[in-house]
Amino acid sequence: MYKIVRRRNLNDCVTLFEVDAPEVAKAFKPGQFAILRVDEAGERFPLTIAAADPARGTVTIVFQIVGKSTRKLNALQEGDQILDFAGPLGKPSDLDGLREVCLVVGGVGSAAGYPLAKALHDEGATVDAVAGFRTRDLIILDEEYREVSKLYLVTDDGSAGEKGLVTDRLAKLLDEKKYDLVIAVGPLAMMQAVAKLTRARDQRTVVSMNPIMIDGTGMCGGCRVTYYGEVKFACVDGPEFDAFGIDFDEAILRSKMYRREEREEDCRLL
Amino acid sequence: MKKRVPMQTRSPRERVKDFSEVALGYTKEEALLEAERCLDCKHAPCVGGCPVEIDIPKFIREIREGRLEEAAKTIYDANFLPGICGRVCPQENQCEARCVRARKGEAVAIGRLERFASDNHQPEIRKIAPDKEKVAVVGSGPAGLSCAAELAQLGYEVHIFEALHAAGGVLTYGIPEFRLPQRVVDSEVGRLLALGIKIHYNTVIGRTKKVRELFNEGFQAVFIGSGAGYPKFMKIPGENLNGVLSANEFLTRINLMKAHLPEYDTPLKKMRKVAVVGGGNVAMDAARSALRIGAEEVHLVYRRGREEMPARLEEVRHAEEEGVRFRLLANPVRILGESEVSGIECQRMELGEPDESGRRRPVAVPDSDFVISCDAVIMAIGNHPNPILASSMPELKTNKWGCIEVDERLRTSVPGVYAGGDVVTGSATVILAMGAGKKAAREIDAYLRSRHAL
Numbered sequence: 001m002y003k004i005v006r007r008r009n010l011n012d013c014v015t016l017f018e019v020d021a022p023e024v025a026k027a028f029k030p031g032q033f034a035i036l037r038v039d040e041a042g043e044r045f046p047l048t049i050a051a052a053d054p055a056r057g058t059v060t061i062v063f064q065i066v067g068k069s070t071r072k073l074n075a076l077q078e079g080d081q082i083l084d085f086a087g088p089l090g091k092p093s094d095l096d097g098l099r100e101v102c103l104v105v106g107g108v109g110s111a112a113g114y115p116l117a118k119a120l121h122d123e124g125a126t127v128d129a130v131a132g133f134r135t136r137d138l139i140i141l142d143e144e145y146r147e148v149s150k151l152y153l154v155t156d157d158g159s160a161g162e163k164g165l166v167t168d169r170l171a172k173l174l175d176e177k178k179y180d181l182v183i184a185v186g187p188l189a190m191m192q193a194v195a196k197l198t199r200a201r202d203q204r205t206v207v208s209m210n211p212i213m214i215d216g217t218g219m220c221g222g223c224r225v226t227y228y229g230e231v232k233f234a235c236v237d238g239p240e241f242d243a244f245g246i247d248f249d250e251a252i253l254r255s256k257m258y259r260r261e262e263r264e265e266d267c268r269l270l
Numbered sequence: 271m272k273k274r275v276p277m278q279t280r281s282p283r284e285r286v287k288d289f290s291e292v293a294l295g296y297t298k299e300e301a302l303l304e305a306e307r308c309l310d311c312k313h314a315p316c317v318g319g320c321p322v323e324i325d326i327p328k329f330i331r332e333i334r335e336g337r338l339e340e341a342a343k344t345i346y347d348a349n350f351l352p353g354i355c356g357r358v359c360p361q362e363n364q365c366e367a368r369c370v371r372a373r374k375g376e377a378v379a380i381g382r383l384e385r386f387a388s389d390n391h392q393p394e395i396r397k398i399a400p401d402k403e404k405v406a407v408v409g410s411g412p413a414g415l416s417c418a419a420e421l422a423q424l425g426y427e428v429h430i431f432e433a434l435h436a437a438g439g440v441l442t443y444g445i446p447e448f449r450l451p452q453r454v455v456d457s458e459v460g461r462l463l464a465l466g467i468k469i470h471y472n473t474v475i476g477r478t479k480k481v482r483e484l485f486n487e488g489f490q491a492v493f494i495g496s497g498a499g500y501p502k503f504m505k506i507p508g509e510n511l512n513g514v515l516s517a518n519e520f521l522t523r524i525n526l527m528k529a530h531l532p533e534y535d536t537p538l539k540k541m542r543k544v545a546v547v548g549g550g551n552v553a554m555d556a557a558r559s560a561l562r563i564g565a566e567e568v569h570l571v572y573r574r575g576r577e578e579m580p581a582r583l584e585e586v587r588h589a590e591e592e593g594v595r596f597r598l599l600a601n602p603v604r605i606l607g608e609s610e611v612s613g614i615e616c617q618r619m620e621l622g623e624p625d626e627s628g629r630r631r632p633v634a635v636p637d638s639d640f641v642i643s644c645d646a647v648i649m650a651i652g653n654h655p656n657p658i659l660a661s662s663m664p665e666l667k668t669n670k671w672g673c674i675e676v677d678e679r680l681r682t683s684v685p686g687v688y689a690g691g692d693v694v695t696g697s698a699t700v701i702l703a704m705g706a707g708k709k710a711a712r713e714i715d716a717y718l719r720s721r722h723a724l
Binding site: 023024027032037041042043044068069072083084085086087088089214215217218219220221222224225226231236250253254256257258260261 | 433434435443471472473474477478479499500501503505509510511512515516518519522523526527528529533534535536537538539540609656657658
């Protein structure tokens with residue numbers, strides 16, 4: 001059992017938990033994720049790790065309420081226990097030698113992107129962060145991002161920051177400079193749009209995939225993505241991939257695999 | 271008494287509606303009758319066919335004499351998972367293949383008797399207080415469990431590290447309830463752990479912790495029994511369409527996550543017509559599970575013929591009785607569909623010369639393509655060893671299939687690290703993995719004792 005030591009509602013749709021999981025906290029590196037199961041009847045599902053504190057033995061997870069399982073998770077309060085919490089899973093990001101990085105994040109993806117921004121900042125790299133949200137009330141972690149990066153906020157409706165899409169701001173930044181790497185973390189459609197833009201500009205880009213999976217250790221093969229024409233398992237070979245190799249159309253179809261079976265109302269963030 | 275006593279099974283029409291066990295096991299009368307058939311050979315060739323060396327004539331004699339508790343104990347002395355082995359071991363290729371009676375009739379039904387004895391009575395477990403070093407076991411499948419049990423009995427402090435949230439490995443996530451009820455796995459694994467073995471769930475060695483860290487934590491030896499659970503795909507067009515899944519995923523959703531039961535949250539794809547690709551036990555398990563979750567048609571597509579199927583004869587027969595349609599000498603070349611699967615295109619095959627496995631090699635018949643219409647395809651064509659642990663440990667030697675290389679004493683290229691079971695051999699059987707786990711435990715014991723002698 002893994003105790004929730006702190007809970008913070010980032011907004012109506014997104015919650016942050018700090019979970020007591022010392023071994024995961026000790027092993028975590030930016031880019032990795034966790035898999036959890038809320039209770040005996042629960043499904044196993046992957047979640048973003050937004051931070052880890054090895055000294056406190058805690059891991060911070062951030063999740064959007066999108067279906068039954070995340071609603072169940074969201075019903076837990078400080079002091080409650082999560083039944084199973086496995087991780088860190090996936091390969092860590094390769095941040096070696098990066099000096100100038102643009103991080104493009106959308107919605108709850110900004111939580112997964114945050115440890116990358118922080119690690120890069122701590123290594124002395126310059127980080128531009130373009131963070132997109134649907135509207136002002138859904139903005140999360142902007143304070144945290146400001147501490148470690150130059151933040152460009154973008155909203156669909158212009159209620160905060162610039163009005164438009166993350167790719168609008170990214171295009172302007174790319175007009176001015178070339179980055180060692182662009183990292184995009186967010187909804188598939190956003191990552192696809194980023195890849196399209198950066199490919200045209202010959203700007204090296206990686207994306208972080210978050211497909212449906214059960215075990216997160218390579219056993220189910222549900223998380224397969226087509227990468228430069230080959231099948232890869234996101235949990236073992238990823239979750240980060242060179243953006244230009246990913247078949248996004250297929251990934252988008254696969255993300256809807258259980259839409260009919262689940263029929264849950266999405267809490268829209270982007 | 272040439273014929274063995276048959277075991278009762280539920281009728282196909284009834285059993286295909288649920289996941290309850292198909293084979294019902296012997297009654298006491300049936301078991302006593304079957305035990306009478308044992309010739310109690312002095313040289314006991316059957317024991318040589320048992321990877322965990324159960325004293326078979328002894329336990330059968332005990333059944334015959336009505337000393338059922340002693341029979342269970344005799345089995346238990348060599349095998350902590352007899353209810354499991356009695357159900358899923360391919361006895362026909364092992365102990366029973368060597369039975370003297372098999373020469374002129376049917377072998378004694380050793381597996382059924384093992385199941386009877388262990389279902390009938392479970393010997394008392396006594397917790398053993400360890401007085402020796404700490405040993406780590408990676409994986410709680412058949413190899414890891416049998417290694418752990420043996421080490422615990424030798425006095426070692428054993429910790430098992432398991433990636434999933436439940437123990438048993440393939441016994442829990444892979445083999446369906448109708449062949450191996452979860453209560454049997456839970457009971458036998460629970461009793462084994464009661465020897466004083468500690469199990470750490472949700473711990474992925476290679477990610478949560480590396481083997482090197484285990485040594486830093488004071489473990490003096492490590493056994494790797496992480497199995498072969500990394501599913502193969504055919505690399506044909508359409509394989510990533512929605513509705514194509516590995517047998518691992520399909521069976522895990524049902525067996526481990528209980529997705530077919532309404533009170534559980536894990537979703538399960540609705541399937542009307544299913545094509546299962548493969549001819550092994552896992553393919554049979556997947557096909558029969560598909561029927562049980564309500565598929566109207568299940569086609570089993572296999573590129574060779576019936577004789578060449580690696581599945582146990584009994585499983586093939588059960589699948590057939592339940593209505594699985596065998597599409598033999600057929601090889602998938604493409605999966606059809608826009609976003610969802612709509613069919614699978616196959617090529618007819620014929621058998622040519624034997625290949626390196628000794629089975630006749632299937633050869634494609636030109637212009638023989640045909641389509642099976644279906645809304646789901648389940649790939650059951652085998653598994654590779656999981657690559658995570660090995661990739662976290664470059665000094666650990668593996669072969670080109672990703673199997674860990676060991677010498678005849680099950681030592682890997684890293685001192686103090688042993689491996690056995692499917693992670694060494696590739697997909698094989700529960701009992702071979704158990705045999706390897708047990709052997710590794712003895713080797714680890716010899717290794718640790720030799721260090722004291724220095």
